[in-house]
Amino acid sequence: MLSSSSFVKKELNFTKMCFLVNCLKRWKSSQQWLIRQNADPYVEKARIYNYRCRSAFKLLEMNDKTNILMPGLTVVDLGASPGSWSQVAVQKTNADGADKSKPKGTVLSIDKLQIFPIPGATIMSNMDFSTIEAHDKVVEALNGKKVDVVLSDMAPSATGVKELDKDRIIGLCYMAIRFAALVTRNDGNLLIKVWDGKEVPILEMDLERFYKSIKILKPQASRSESSEKFLLARGFKGIQRPLANGRWG
């Protein structure tokens, strides 16, 4: 039988071992991340074009195919930190007024994290968009201005449990849809990120109730090993609201 002191020693050794194994695992995955980053052409391109991250090229590519961002449009970017999609949105909508010959757009960037200032964009940092209160604040800030495009690249921090992570991103998608329904002008568009899974077809069906067409996009800049894809919902049909006479309109 083990004496209590040798039992404690054994326990401590086991805890130390677990700690070391975990450190090793973390070190290995950060090494893999570094190797992948260094070999990624979009990381280098982002540095050259002064984008805050490689995601910029996903939006640029999707916009080249669909032309959803144009000078003069009003765009809300959900899950905007660190800010590369907002940088693209500012350029494409001319929200910084860089091109005097074209109409000036508006970009509103929202994230639960800090977003450092982006010339031409209005920033709402530290805002958890999974709450109705956050939606209310943004609706108030828009002051009746209708939105042409809602972008959502929101993604929860991964827990490592795939099914749970997928459920959480779907939850964020429905929050983006709810918000878009409140603020989008008729015929406006919504672009949202999902992680592929069995809920995506249901999400598509729900989007069809509010939008004329739904398209699935997987830009080349989105890593092939990632289950990430984007749903572009075009042509917002509007929502029925109760009228003063009790009817719906």
Ligand SMILES: C[S@@+](CC[C@H](N)C(=O)[O-])C[C@H]1O[C@@H](n2cnc3c(N)ncnc32)[C@H](O)[C@@H]1O
């Ligand atoms: C993939 S990153 C977005 C990258 C960004 N599109 C860009 O190009 O810089 C996902 C972002 O979603 C944000 N996010 C996740 N959950 C959120 C929530 N509940 N409310 C607001 N933002 C959220 C994260 O903080 C993170 O910054």
